[in-house]
Amino acid sequence: xxxxxxxxxxxxxxxxxxxxxxxxxxxxxxxxxxxxxxxxxxxxxxxxxxxxxxxxxxxxxxxxxxxxxxxxxxxxxxxxxxxxxxxxxxxxxxxxxxxxxxxxxxxxxxxxxxxxxxxxxxxxxxxxxxxxxxxxxxxxxxxxxxxxxxxxxxxxxxxxxxxxxxxxxxxxxxxxxxxxxxxxxxxxxxxxxxxxxxxxxxxxxxxxxxxxxxxxxxxxxxxxxxxxxxxxxxxxxxxxxxxxxxxxxxxxxxxxxxxxxxxxxxxxxxxxxxxxxxxxxxxxxxxxxxxxxxxxxxxxxxxxxxxxxxxxxxxxxxxxxxxxxxxxxxx
Amino acid sequence: xxxxxxxxxxxxxxxxxxxxxxxxxxxxxxxxxxxxxxxxxxxxxxxxxxxxxxxxxxxxxxxxxxxxxxxxxxxxxxxxxxxxxxxxxxxxxxxxxxxxxxxxxxxxxxxxxxxxxxxxxxxxxxxxxxxxxxxxxxxxxxxxxxxxxxxxxxxxxxxxxxxxxxxxxxxxxxxxxxxxxxxxxxxxxxxxxxxxxxxxxxxxxxxxxxxxxxxxxxxxxxxxxxxxxxxxxxxxxxxxxxxxxxxxxxxxxxxxxxxxxxxx
Numbered sequence: 001x002x003x004x005x006x007x008x009x010x011x012x013x014x015x016x017x018x019x020x021x022x023x024x025x026x027x028x029x030x031x032x033x034x035x036x037x038x039x040x041x042x043x044x045x046x047x048x049x050x051x052x053x054x055x056x057x058x059x060x061x062x063x064x065x066x067x068x069x070x071x072x073x074x075x076x077x078x079x080x081x082x083x084x085x086x087x088x089x090x091x092x093x094x095x096x097x098x099x100x101x102x103x104x105x106x107x108x109x110x111x112x113x114x115x116x117x118x119x120x121x122x123x124x125x126x127x128x129x130x131x132x133x134x135x136x137x138x139x140x141x142x143x144x145x146x147x148x149x150x151x152x153x154x155x156x157x158x159x160x161x162x163x164x165x166x167x168x169x170x171x172x173x174x175x176x177x178x179x180x181x182x183x184x185x186x187x188x189x190x191x192x193x194x195x196x197x198x199x200x201x202x203x204x205x206x207x208x209x210x211x212x213x214x215x216x217x218x219x220x221x222x223x224x225x226x227x228x229x230x231x232x233x234x235x236x237x238x239x240x241x242x243x244x245x246x247x248x249x250x251x252x253x254x255x256x257x258x259x260x261x262x263x264x265x266x267x268x269x270x271x272x273x274x275x276x277x278x279x280x281x282x283x284x285x286x287x288x289x290x291x292x293x294x295x296x297x298x299x300x301x302x303x304x305x306x307x308x309x310x311x312x313x314x315x316x317x318x319x320x321x322x323x324x325x326x327x328x329x330x331x
Numbered sequence: 332x333x334x335x336x337x338x339x340x341x342x343x344x345x346x347x348x349x350x351x352x353x354x355x356x357x358x359x360x361x362x363x364x365x366x367x368x369x370x371x372x373x374x375x376x377x378x379x380x381x382x383x384x385x386x387x388x389x390x391x392x393x394x395x396x397x398x399x400x401x402x403x404x405x406x407x408x409x410x411x412x413x414x415x416x417x418x419x420x421x422x423x424x425x426x427x428x429x430x431x432x433x434x435x436x437x438x439x440x441x442x443x444x445x446x447x448x449x450x451x452x453x454x455x456x457x458x459x460x461x462x463x464x465x466x467x468x469x470x471x472x473x474x475x476x477x478x479x480x481x482x483x484x485x486x487x488x489x490x491x492x493x494x495x496x497x498x499x500x501x502x503x504x505x506x507x508x509x510x511x512x513x514x515x516x517x518x519x520x521x522x523x524x525x526x527x528x529x530x531x532x533x534x535x536x537x538x539x540x541x542x543x544x545x546x547x548x549x550x551x552x553x554x555x556x557x558x559x560x561x562x563x564x565x566x567x568x569x570x571x572x573x574x575x576x577x578x579x580x581x582x583x584x585x586x587x588x589x590x591x592x593x594x595x
Contacts, residue, residue: 195450199450199451200448200449200450200451201438201440201449201451202449204427204431204435204438204451207424207426207427207431208424208427208431208435210426211424211425211426211427212422212423212424212425214420214422215422215423215424215432215435216424216435216436218406218418218422219422219435219436219437220407220410220436220437221435221436278424278425278426278427279426
């Protein structure tokens with residue numbers, strides 16, 4: 001007798017995983033409640049727009065990190081790559097201003113340039129990891145340094161501020177008074193990544209490689225090619241985050257993205273994605289990213305000295321990894 | 332019942348440096364036959380299996396599939412030719428569900444544009460798995476269970492089911508009962524009988540002689556890289572098999588019967 005397939009159990013999303021997602025969703029709601037009590041401003045539409053907008057670059061990096069971590073890898077270069085792509089985007093816009101190019105041309109060019117930069121950085125990560133057999137940790141740590149250095153070299157260490165004003169109009173547009181431009185782009189990307197991981201062969205192979213690389217190889221999956229694609233996609237998403245930030249602040253700062261990889265990894269791990277690979281969901285990452293955003297804006301509104309934010313996030317990462325290990329032991 | 336062998340190996344020689352691991356192995360298997368491959372550790376069983384499944388190249392000899400010479404440069408080649416191997420360590424992705432494991436690397440995509448974008452036809456795959464499990468009489472709580480939630484026997488069943496569903500020519504099982512209890516082993520042996528009913532030959536490697544005598548039609552014994560015995564199970568006994576494995580009985584005493592078996 002064959003039992004009827006249980007419709008409720010979705011692949012890659014077992015009972016343990018589900019409980020984990022619900023549990024962190026509860027944490028997020030409690031945090032929102034607590035911060036709202038401490039400072040009622042927290043629950044206003046303005047703060048909603050601020051918090052969600054603020055959340056977007058972290059979420060984009062966290063989605064990149066989710067895909068990479070699902071393969072049991074890590075990408076430490078997402079923040080630095082975001083910075084480099086952002087600067088390249090700003091430099092193209094500035095060049096357009098100086099040569100009198102129409103913003104209708106320079107803006108699309110700058111977006112393409114930024115995305116290309118980030119993707120190439122990711123592609124190189126993928127090559128170094130799969131062809132050079134360098135561990136993802138070391139390969140992307142090296143890339144973090146390379147990107148940070150290049151960012152300062154191409155920008156001469158100063159901010160690029162001579163950008164067309166149209167950039168800011170797009171970047172700060174709030175649709176219907178509640179959803180900012182950044183949030184809209186991030187929302188679309190999140191849905192795409194969700195569909196990719198849950199409904200496509202690419203997603204399934206991503207989980208399989210992280211779960212058991214040997215079995216993926218024996219099943220005929222070209223693991224090296226797949227991992228190269230994963231790191232390239234990670235770079236692409238980092239660039240997207242960089243471009244969104246550039247367009248929002250109408251400014252290319254060489255400090256964009258620095259140290260943001262830690263918050264991105266924190267969001268992923270809080271969201272229940274296992275650092276051992278093969279286990280994790282986009283939903284979890286969205287909630288994890290929400291927790292980081294609420295924590296940061298909430299602490300500011302609660303008038304806690306800003307440096308405590310860094311302490312809080314560091315502690316949360318360790319706690320989340322500890323819980324991941326407990327879950328793995330129960331397996 | 333006179334038929335041609337589905338799979339045949341002739342004079343397989345394999346060196347590892349100066350060591351000759353396989354010294355000219357002849358081996359053949361017929362439709363619906365279960366052949367036990369026995370031998371002490373170091374006799375060359377694993378090496379031979381790796382050669383058959385395309386995992387390592389061999390130095391001399393040839394492999395014929397349906398009478399035609401074939402050359403495997405990777406396990407994928409062998410799999411595409413219809414030879415499936417169930418490895419000792421199962422090689423399942425435990426975080427994925429049963430259906431994902433069965434179709435790993437051979438997913439069915441949706442028709443049309445969505446399929447071109449890589450979207451999976453999960454319904455079609457679940458339907459096939461459901462049918463397969465019904466046919467093989469494998470019981471699980473839910474086809475959407477993650478493999479990590481299954482018992483050792485169920486995991487083995489999934490691995491065997493995967494091999495059976497793709498292995499159209501030959502299924503090789505490397506110690507499929509090694510990590511299992513009595514009841515779960517019985518389940519795996521049952522599965523092998525099902526495979527035999529589908530007329531697919533099985534090479535069964537095991538150290539558990541009662542299982543070998545229970546399931547195998549024929550027993551091939553390797554010793555120091557050579558075939559020392561090729562016996563019909565009904566014509567031999569545990570004692571004789573052990574003597575061949577340990578080397579206290581030599582190949583020469585067996586030549587006549589070996590030829591008889593080859594004649595079938």
